């Protein structure tokens with residue numbers, strides 16, 4: 001999208017709607033390239049001293065002998081208009097204001113995926129633990145990621161009513177560089193929030209961490225004190241039943257924190273998530289057209305689960321579910337799964353597609 005340093009640091013969200021003028025500034029100072037749309041920093045990249053580019057893309061680098069620039073209209077039939085074009089040559093000996101990538105092995109993976117047009121999109125981030133939107137955008141630009149920022153909505157989980165939520169939404173202006181998501185929580189959310197509230201978001205996701213057992217016990221499976229796992233086999237049967245109901249009846253786009261198990265049985269993850277249970281969840285996701293999150297924070301689902309999901313033709317998203325700026329991380333598990341599963345760009349779910 002506009003604002004990208006294409007095949008190096010891509011922007012995945014359209015920042016300005018079609019048929020609207022916008023300003024586009026590109027600054028190259030030393031080894032730092034920055035792009036600005038309507039004076040907002042879109043991409044920020046500094047070439048490392050050891051520069052890696054894929055075969056056929058060796059020219060994608062700053063050239064010490066000087067270069068040129070061009071205007072591009074990318075696809076046949078599309079139209080682009082330009083006006084008020086200005087160029088200002090800068091001195092060659094300016095220092096680079098930006099910071100080059102620190103991990104060159106990871107940088108190679110990022111550039112390879114950017115070249116393959118693989119959507120490096122984290123749709124499950126939170127402004128939690130004091131993290132600001134600016135810090136999230138810094139991290140996004142560092143790796144060429146685009147984030148979806150989610151707010152929690154549900155009984156005892158954050159916003160608890162349409163009124164509370166709408167008061168917040170009326171005063172909140174999301175960055176045009178991020179998507180904005182509703183994290184619907186607890187099974188009561190459908191009664192708490194109207195379809196009109198849901199539609200104020202770019203997408204909606206939920207998990208199966210809050211549900212009620214057959215014996216009436218309310219499970220909030222990430223809070224140990226409120227969790228009574230009991231017989232793991234019974235727990236699993238009821239959990240899988242609930243997941244199937246959730247993804248086939250609730251109006252959601254993505255099932256997140258998937259396959260999460262409470263700590264006391266998580267060491268049995270591979271035995272408890274049997275082929276049969278995996279197949280039931282995968283079939284429900286397939287039937288309902290709900291995408292499956294690959295969660296970086298907890299490294300779930302397991303590769304075995306994901307292989308079955310891929311074979312069934314499910315769509316995937318990446319999500320971190322950070323609780324601080326530090327835990328936002330760099331999507332290591334998702335990026336590892338791209339390679340391990342052989343994911344292609346078309347396997348990924350994106351908002352508005």
Ligand SMILES: [Zn+2]
Pocket residue numbers: 124126150183321
């Ligand atoms: Zn979350």
